[in-house]
Amino acid sequence: MKYKIAFFLLFCSQIITAQTGPYVKLRFSLSNSEMKQLLRSGFDPEGMYKVPTAVNLFEAELSQEELRLVKSISKQTEVLISDLGRYYENRALNDVARNNNSIVPPPGFQLGTMGGFLNYTQIVNMLDSMRRRYPNLISAKKSIGNTLEGNAVYVVKISDHPDKDEPSEKQVLYDAMHHAREPQAMMQLMYFMWYIMDRYEKKDPIAQYIINNRELYFIPIVNPDGYLYNASIAPNGGGMWRKNRSTNIDATRGVDLNRNYSYDWGYDDVGSSPLGNSNTFRGPSAFSEPETQNMRNFVNTKKFKSNLSYHTFGGYLIYPFGARENYYTPDSNMFRLYADSLTKDNGYSAGTVFETLNYFANGGSCDWMYGDSSHSKIFSFTPEVGFANDGFWPTPSRIIPLCEENIAPNLFMAKYTVNGLDVITSDTTFSTENSLNINLTYFSAGLENNKKIKSYVDFYNHAALVSNLDTFNSNGLATFSKLPFSFAVNFNAPLLNKTEIPYRIVSIIDGEIQYDSSILIIDKTVGIKQENRKKEISIYPNPSSSIINIEYTLQKNTSIKLYSIEGKLISEHRSNSIDISALVPGIYFVSVVENNKIIALESFQKQ
Numbered sequence: 001m002k003y004k005i006a007f008f009l010l011f012c013s014q015i016i017t018a019q020t021g022p023y024v025k026l027r028f029s030l031s032n033s034e035m036k037q038l039l040r041s042g043f044d045p046e047g048m049y050k051v052p053t054a055v056n057l058f059e060a061e062l063s064q065e066e067l068r069l070v071k072s073i074s075k076q077t078e079v080l081i082s083d084l085g086r087y088y089e090n091r092a093l094n095d096v097a098r099n100n101n102s103i104v105p106p107p108g109f110q111l112g113t114m115g116g117f118l119n120y121t122q123i124v125n126m127l128d129s130m131r132r133r134y135p136n137l138i139s140a141k142k143s144i145g146n147t148l149e150g151n152a153v154y155v156v157k158i159s160d161h162p163d164k165d166e167p168s169e170k171q172v173l174y175d176a177m178h179h180a181r182e183p184q185a186m187m188q189l190m191y192f193m194w195y196i197m198d199r200y201e202k203k204d205p206i207a208q209y210i211i212n213n214r215e216l217y218f219i220p221i222v223n224p225d226g227y228l229y230n231a232s233i234a235p236n237g238g239g240m241w242r243k244n245r246s247t248n249i250d251a252t253r254g255v256d257l258n259r260n261y262s263y264d265w266g267y268d269d270v271g272s273s274p275l276g277n278s279n280t281f282r283g284p285s286a287f288s289e290p291e292t293q294n295m296r297n298f299v300n301t302k303k304f305k306s307n308l309s310y311h312t313f314g315g316y317l318i319y320p321f322g323a324r325e326n327y328y329t330p331d332s333n334m335f336r337l338y339a340d341s342l343t344k345d346n347g348y349s350a351g352t353v354f355e356t357l358n359y360f361a362n363g364g365s366c367d368w369m370y371g372d373s374s375h376s377k378i379f380s381f382t383p384e385v386g387f388a389n390d391g392f393w394p395t396p397s398r399i400i401p402l403c404e405e406n407i408a409p410n411l412f413m414a415k416y417t418v419n420g421l422d423v424i425t426s427d428t429t430f431s432t433e434n435s436l437n438i439n440l441t442y443f444s445a446g447l448e449n450n451k452k453i454k455s456y457v458d459f460y461n462h463a464a465l466v467s468n469l470d471t472f473n474s475n476g477l478a479t480f481s482k483l484p485f486s487f488a489v490n491f492n493a494p495l496l497n498k499t500e501i502p503y504r505i506v507s508i509i510d511g512e513i514q515y516d517s518s519i520l521i522i523d524k525t526v527g528i529k530q531e532n533r534k535k536e537i538s539i540y541p542n543p544s545s546s547i548i549n550i551e552y553t554l555q556k557n558t559s560i561k562l563y564s565i566e567g568k569l570i571s572e573h574r575s576n577s578i579d580i581s582a583l584v585p586g587i588y589f590v591s592v593v594e595n596n597k598i599i600a601l602e603s604f605q606k607q
């Protein structure tokens with residue numbers, strides 16, 4: 001009997017080893033030609049990174065199969081972690097910082113039981129609890145189809161009438177977890193959903209604008225089978241299975257869903273493999289897998305404008321095309337512009353697969369979203385959340401910070417949906433003693449042709465200042481062009497020295513209003529200075545009669561300044577919450593100041 005048990009255990013562990021690992025973390029050297037050789041074999045570089053202090057030295061998280069491959073090519077290898085699954089599991093269990101997070105997550109958000117990550121059942125239950133809490137903001141979950149093993153792939157919609165289709169509202173798609181071992185991608189989407197609904201309830205103007213004018217669709221997990229498999233081999237997190245759970249013709253398991261889309265499917269074997277045991281096996285044909293079929297069928301019934309398809313890790317933002325060298329979309333300038341804005345806050349490096357990771361991959365979802373003609377052109381990006389130290393299973397205490405750093409891009413994508421106008425204010429000069437010129441540049445962010453744009457400078461009823469109105473047609477901006485413009489502003493009354501006058505450029509694009517705030521600093525000894533707002537902050541509730549909250553992570557040297565509409569400094573604060581009950585009703589401004597520079601500015605209304 002004893003022998004039988006021992007034999008059984010041995011048998012089990014061999015199965016697990018043969019199919020899943022152990023995965024190792026390897027440091028290895030590769031010359032440029034060795035790297036090419038490695039990539040030509042379909043090797044998956046997601047989760048591989050260059051050691052910053054050394055030339056041609058890399059680290060990566062590898063299956064046994066990949067380990068053999070790298071060892072056969074590299075001249076110098078060193079195993080840093082011999083069982084990554086166990087390493088991740090222990091690291092999560094021993095994460096002493098897990099409960100000392102200073103960031104308060106939005107109400108409703110909770111960590112899960114899989115090393116801090118929600119498991120599949122917890123994801124599904126959380127979608128239900130979102131609906132229970134915000135029935136007017138989020139739809140009930142709907143399945144876009146089942147997986148091979150019969151698990152539902154769910155989508156929910158966040159909008160002001162979530163149970164109705166409103167064709168005039170632009171649609172944005174957020175998805176995550178094509179890859180089963182990348183749960184941080186899903187966590188940050190769940191976090192963002194709670195976040196935006198909470199902010200809407202608290203009357204945050206950006207959240208209100210987005211939810212009232214957009215339809216945001218969320219598919220938090222494209223590949224539940226792979227994730228459930230990871231839960232079965234590593235219930236506390238750390239499972240390293242990447243693909244779905246298809247049984248391949250050679251009896252190996254799994255297809256890489258992010259190589260199974262039809263655009264450039266199987267173009268070559270770089271970053272995509274014809275072999276079933278490879279982590280980048282692209283499947284026997286394009287869309288051979290129910291998971292990618294679900295995505296295709298769903299996307300083709302919608303009119304998505306833009307898409308963020310989340311992965312981990314590396315701190316990248318990748319956009320099409322991915323399959324070939326020097327192979328860019330006709331919209332690559334626009335992708336670049338959007339990527340600049342999407343990464344402004346979290347500092348991820350942006351580019352095509354080749355520009356960011358120096359490799360290629362075919363059959364990816366983003367290329368299909370953008371390039372396939374079965375639907376309208378979708379501006380699709382792949383963020384790779386998290387960094388080398390985070391790996392595929394960040395510690396519980398890193399989950400919320402990684403969620404936080406993706407709020408800004410999620411908001412940006414929803415707000416602009418690749419059809420916007422960016423206004424860059426450049427400089428301001430006195431033209432006469434009684435007038436000044438505000439010089440700015442309009443920057444088309446994918447503005448469609450034949451849009452009517454009205455633009456003016458709003459000084460929030462500042463009695464001394466009046467600007468002219470600018471009206472133009474987007475045809476002049478059609479090809480990612482810049483249009484310089486100068487607003488003449490006349491003084492009705494003398495401007496006081498040392499005042500800071502907030503203003504905003506209001507642009508109305510076919511009835512849709514966009515604001516870009518800035519501030520003039522009147523200093524008669526040096527003239528007029530202008531500070532551009534660089535970051536977006538939001539103030540909630542707004543309007544408010546008692547307390548306002550400023551959403552911004554305060555640094556040691558941050559101060560929050562409160563101004564009257566005339567630009568008079570009222571008070572200075574070092575906290576995110578300000579009591580405004582003593583103020584007279586009206587419009588006020590808040591600026592965030594760091595190192596004596598105004599880095600953000602927003603208005604609010606005191607009731």
Ligand SMILES: [Zn+2]
Pocket residue numbers: 046179182311312
């Ligand atoms: Zn991935």
